Each structure stands twice: as structure tokens, then as C-alpha cells.
Amino acid sequence: MKRSVSQLADGREIIYFDDTPTAPARNAKDTRDLPAQAPHSVIRRDPLTGEWVAIASHRQTRTYKPPADLCPLCPSSQGRPTEIPESDYDVVVFENRFPSFAQSVPDTTPTVPGMPMVPMAPGQGRCEVVCFTSDHGRSFGELSPSRVRTVVDVWADRTEEFGTFPGVQQVFPFENRGEEIGVTLSHPHGQIYGYPFVTPKTELMLATARGYLAEHGRPVMGDVLAAERAVGTRVVASGRYWTAFVPAAARWPVEVHVVPHRQVPDLPALTEAERDDFAELYLRVLHQMDALYSRPLPYIAAWHQAPVRTARELAWLHLEVFSVLRTRDKLKYLAGSESGMAVWINDATPEQIAERLRGNPS
Numbered sequence: 545m546k547r548s549v550s551q552l553a554d555g556r557e558i559i560y561f562d563d564t565p566t567a568p569a570r571n572a573k574d575t576r577d578l579p580a581q582a583p584h585s586v587i588r589r590d591p592l593t594g595e596w597v598a599i600a601s602h603r604q605t606r607t608y609k610p611p612a613d614l615c616p617l618c619p620s621s622q623g624r625p626t627e628i629p630e631s632d633y634d635v636v637v638f639e640n641r642f643p644s645f646a647q648s649v650p651d652t653t654p655t656v657p658g659m660p661m662v663p664m665a666p667g668q669g670r671c672e673v674v675c676f677t678s679d680h681g682r683s684f685g686e687l688s689p690s691r692v693r694t695v696v697d698v699w700a701d702r703t704e705e706f707g708t709f710p711g712v713q714q715v716f717p718f719e720n721r722g723e724e725i726g727v728t729l730s731h732p733h734g735q736i737y738g739y740p741f742v743t744p745k746t747e748l749m750l751a752t753a754r755g756y757l758a759e760h761g762r763p764v765m766g767d768v769l770a771a772e773r774a775v776g777t778r779v780v781a782s783g784r785y786w787t788a789f790v791p792a793a794a795r796w797p798v799e800v801h802v803v804p805h806r807q808v809p810d811l812p813a814l815t816e817a818e819r820d821d822f823a824e825l826y827l828r829v830l831h832q833m834d835a836l837y838s839r840p841l842p843y844i845a846a847w848h849q850a851p852v853r854t855a856r857e858l859a860w861l862h863l864e865v866f867s868v869l870r871t872r873d874k875l876k877y878l879a880g881s882e883s884g885m886a887v888w889i890n891d892a893t894p895e896q897i898a899e900r901l902r903g904n905p906s
């Protein structure tokens with residue numbers, strides 16, 4: 545892999561990651577006249593639940609569903625500059641123009657004025673966009689195994705560097721695909737969030753892992769993985785170092801967890817062999833998902849990693865992939881129970897979901 549760092553017209557960082565060391569130099573200049581970045585992001589903590597909420601008012605003007613010939617994630621061409629100054633690329637990462645969190649954000653008062661029980665802080669973190677290919681019409685599942693392998697290295701690279709940025713407490717690489725889940729740009733891309741706090745979901749999982757370890761003396765994910773592999777009914781694909789299964793208490797109409805057999809806190813901790821195996825296995829899972837309804841499945845793929853500084857020994861890296869589509873053309877909406885109480889009601893059993901995924905050619 546070849547890594548080249550450059551800057552966009554408004555000072556944002558852009559990093560090209562090319563599959564091979566022999567890739568051409570990436571030194572094209574950003575010719576656009578962009579206004580200086582002025583992200584305004586704050587976090588406020590809900591006094592009733594203890595959860596942080598980010599308020600990023602500058603994001604209201606962000607790009608919404610542009611036509612393909614105006615795609616800001618395609619390479620630049622003559623007279624049509626985009627976010628990526630080069631005329632081609634393999635994988636590229638750059639700071640989000642409309643970030644939910646950023647390094648240079650204004651200071652705030654320590655609490656919301658008049659509300660001493662509501663802590664407030666600058667939304668100091670980092671948000672990057674990752675383009676997986678320069679080919680606008682492709683999807684992640686159509687990438688070659690070697691390109692997916694590059695993407696894994698990119699996620700690991702960014703996780704490591706995000707951990708050095710002031711304020712970042714947790715690094716979250718993710719991908720959303722499909723208009724059904726609110727993707728505003730169809731070019732194959734993902735994002736990486738560096739949160740200025742440990743997310744509520746991770747806090748909950750770490751507390752559960754801590755309790756299980758105290759009671760059983762073993763990590764809960766290790767026991768889950770061993771049991772899933774032994775029972776086999778929910779396993780959809782397995783490799784040498786990873787297993788993909790529908791969790792026994794799946795929330796979504798389609799939900800798969802891709803878990804490494806070895807307990808590692810985050811992506812940088814994976815060996816070369818584990819990264820190779822993941823690339824191959826994940827492509828199989830995505831093919832199974834697209835075959836499910838014979839259409840590109842809208843999905844969210846979310847990496848669960850250890851926080852940057854705390855509870856690293858408790859965490860177990862894994863990828864959660866899920867879809868809101870319950871039939872070929874019907875969406876599962878987050879209705880009263882899900883939205884109001886965070887209680888999921890799933891119409892299909894996890895065993896049926898696994899059966900359907902396995903039944904399709906991968």
C-alpha cells in the first residue's frame with residue numbers, strides 16, 4: 545500500500561491509499577475557491593439518561609443527493625473539480641466538509657446556560673469520509689478482495705491516528721448503503737467518526753462484558769462465539785480467523801455479526817492473516833445479503849472497537865452489519881417500541897434469517 549498526504553483548498557487533510565507501492569504520485573492541487581471551515585459542534589449530556597448528544601448546526605447546508613455528474617466523491621476531471629483533486633484513486637480519505645465533530649471547534653460554557661445539570665463541551669473530535677473506489681457505480685460487495693484488504697488497512701491506519709487526536713475517545717468506522725437508510729451520496733463510501741466520548745452502546749457492552757467476566761471468568765464474546773460455532777444454526781459463513789453469524793437475539797430483519805476468533809481490542813491489533821481472512825469472508829457475507837432479495841440490500845456496517853483509553857482489555861472487536869429491509873420492498877420502521885423504548889420487535893427468528901442467508905449462493 546502507498547500512502548500520500550495532501551491538503552484541500554480549505555485546509556482539510558486528504559490521504560490517498562493506493563493498493564500498490566508503484567501507484568502514481570498523488571499531488572494534484574485543489575483548484576476550488578472554498579470558504580474556510582468553521583465547524584460549530586457542541587456536545588450536551590442528557591441529565592436523565594447520562595447520554596451525550598452532538599449538536600452540529602452547521603451541517604444543515606450539507607450536500608443532499610446530488611446527481612451523478614455532480615458527485616463530490618468522484619475524481620476531479622477537466623473543469624469539474626470535486627472533493628478529490630486527483631483524476632483517479634484507489635482508496636481516499638479526507639476530513640468531512642460538514643463534520644459532526646472537528647478538531648477546531650469553539651469553546652463553550654461548561655453547562656447549558658441556566659441548566660447546571662446539563663454538562664456541555666466542544667464537539668472536539670474528527671470526522672472523515674472514506675471512498676472505497678473511484679468507480680461511482682460500484683458497491684463495497686463488488687470490490688476485489690485485494691481492495692477490501694486495502695480498506696481494512698485504511699481503517700486500521702485511521703483508528704491508530706484518530707487515537708492521537710486531542711479529544712477523541714472512540715473511533716467508529718462505518719458504512720451506510722442505500723437511500724432507504726438516508727444515504728445522501730450514492731458513491732461507494734463510508735465514514736469514520738472520532739467521538740469526544742465513549743458511545744452509549746459501547747458503554748453498555750463494556751458494562752455487560754465486565755459483569756460476565758466477573759461471574760464466569762471469561763469474556764462474553766468468546767463464549768458467544770464458541771457456542772454459535774458449536775450450534776451452527778445461526779452461522780452464515782466462517783473463515784479460518786473469523787465467523788459470521790446472526791446473533792441469537794437479533795434486532796433487525798437482517799443482521800450479521802462478523803467476529804474474529806481472537807480477542808483483539810481494535811482493527812490495528814489484527815494480524816496480516818486475520819485481515820486477509822476478513823476481506824474474503826466479509827465479501828461472502830455481502831454477497832449473501834445482496835442475494836437475499838435479489839437486489840442490492842441497503843445496510844449499515846458498524847465497527848465495534850475498544851475506546852481509545854479505557855476498558856481496552858474488555859472489548860472484543862467485531863463488525864455488525866444490518867438492514868432495515870424486511871422484504872424485497874418493505875422497510876422496517878423504527879416504530880413506537882423501538883424509538884420510544886429501545887425495545888426491538890423482530891418478525892423473523894434469527895434462525896430463519898440465517899437459513900435464508902445461507903440458502904443463497906455466495
Ligand SMILES: [Zn+2]
Nearest residue numbers: 615618680731
Ligand atoms: Zn461518484
